Amino acid sequence: MFKKLGALLVALLVLSVALAACSSGPAPTGNITLWHSWKESEIPALNEVIAAFQAKYPEVTFDVLYVPFDDLRGKYETAVATGGGPTVLIGAADWGPALYDAELIADVSDLAKSGFLKTINAAALGAVQYKDALIGLPQTIKGVVMFRNKQIVPTAPATLDDLLKLHSAAPKGDVYNTDLEAGFFFSAAHLNGIGGKLMEANGDPAFSSAKGVEWAQMLATFGKTGLGEYYTDNDVNLFKAGKAGIIIDGSWNMTGLAEAIGAANLAIDPWPTTSGGHLSGYVQTENIYLSANALDAAETAGWAFMEFFLGKDAQTTLVKAGHIPAIAGVEVADPLMEQTVKAFERGTAFPVIPEMGAYWESMDNALKSILNEGADPAATLKTASDNITAKIKEIRAGQ
Template identity: 35%
Template sequence: MKYLLSIVVILLSLVSCTSPGTVAAPTLQNAEYRQSSALTEPGTIHIWTSWEGAIFERLQQAVDVFQNTHPQMSFEIQFIPFNQISAAYRTAVENGGGPEILIAPGSIGGELFLSGLAANTSPFLRSEMQVDLQPAAISSVSWEDSLIGVPLVMSGVVMYRNASVFKSAPATFEELKVLSAAASDKKTSVYLDGGFFFTGGHLFGLGSELMDQEGHPELANNRGAAWLSLIKELAEFGPLAFNSDDDLHAFLEGNTGILFDGTWNLNRIRESLGEEKLSIDPWPAVDGRHLSGFVQTDNAYLNPIKLNTSQTASLDFLKFLISPQAQTIFLQAGQIPVHNSLDIPDPFIQKIRSVFEGSTAYPVDPVMDRYSSSLNTALQRLLYEGWSVEDILVQAEQDILRDLDRDYP
């Protein structure tokens, strides 16, 4: 097989030295797309990825399987650490280079797309994605009428339960309150991490929004107040952490009943707690809606300046990556697939995928960094400093607007 694997840690200085002379960053309006046709011409697809370990190995396997039906294509895969990949890719593309495909976390996608460094895949893949993929996965790459990338795998916040502490799943918030009140020790009840990533999904679950269409905050209202009041009540059910692993460690030791935490810790939790004690439950209902957790995806992004020479090959490969065959390969690495129709033998991943159907895609807007920072401060004021809900929301909006004016004049 024509397969070249190079595991390379690319530093920004290296990218700058090997890229062509500086050119203006490409824009989506300038990108010309060719109609997809049969892939017959030989060529090489270059992939940069922050994936490592088991999922990197599965990406290699997916490439091998794809090459069985596309033997004329070769691949070069380069590993770049997560904390370097965005800057490395940006520098390369702005200098006229970079790979055909970037595989990286969804957190960088919005900024790349709005900078013209990731192509809109909607004209080519929307129909396949709408039919075959999880709604939260599609939302995670949706920007207005565009798709900023192709979601490959998912992760997010779910509700873990120690079935030896709480025998049954709370179907409603009121049942969760009753369970926590009945706990013999407050430490064995609900252990909440009050950080925004672990509690912000509930805002959307309650039917609210963070911002309007112009990106301005919409928090100082009844729904924003309902969200903070709910978080305050949750914090009273048991111990409290804040953007730390204290809650996780207590759950791993079997010392707490319910944990809101990321799916990336699934294997640690079930190995430590034991599969017979572990349950992953649907989000409890509250006031006609339900609690919710944020879902994020790792995505494949198309380099717009490479489309004229590699569009057909790249799109064929991306379609393969969201096919049941490739998604099953990623599943073997313990990843949560984005495809709807896979037969999933792992009961915990089955439950996670079911929970994700009603979960909230983490917003792709690049201003989310400013929102997240201000809302973490707001939650600290709520949980530790005794501010009133009304004052917290008003101040949070002011803080966000200040940061937006500073960073996006």
């Protein structure tokens, strides 16, 4: 009997420890102040998410303030620097590093559980990882994708070779299979996709490499073997006119392209695979940040809301506002948005660190020299790397 009683006590002890481990801590209470710059059409979805959160946590109240986008960052910086401001801010991804460096937003690494983070699109999560900190959460995503007119190209190219075969095929009259964009913003992520990288984690150049040369040569092929563009609207215009079957462009043009050729004829395909990985596109985010002034109960409530915002129910609600979910497993009724979410699984985080500002001019000049003038890729990329390194030193000296 004593043995049975002892075994029961041990079992109860194990159960109590397990329950304690599963506990999420005290329920959030108090007031959450939220600042945002969302459009009027997005407000109903935001209100619905807030109402659902309050239904779960009735002890939490909200003060929500709309601030015009052009004023939001400055107002936030001034308020938080003087001890005020909101608990939570919804704002642009490229604000994050500067706000974190100024100690105006919190590192939420210790609050976020690994299982929760695994639900978030990897590229989107990369946009909020900075200096070994998690400086916010990506609440919606957008980015570069591959659009296809199914009437012109019935089957999606599964590999780069498939894409290049389509690209090099002669046009049928004035209808082209593909018109491929090689502009730096639209093509840079291909480098990451094939196993290279544009920059190190600290922003230093990393593209002057064998993979960098492979990337540049691939982009040169776009223009040599078929119709190619470099920051023009020709590809989009041809696609809308039913004269191009595949283009590379931003997800923000999805609605316009669907209206032009018919939603039933439009597809957004997964990036084709290559021998070293796959093509890719930059993924950009809008983020939700926790104020550095949110402490104790305010921190608990603010983080609970942020975590709720990235949950399936809230992300499903935000789809109504046209937001592409940042997490996996959200049921999306619109097949084009569903395809976009799938395509972003092979996306690359857009660098939002200050050092990115050093890249644009030098990389544009390098790519134009390689693509238009036949310059040697290795030498040209080395020169660009040296120029960017010098500019980065200037950026860091001014910080």
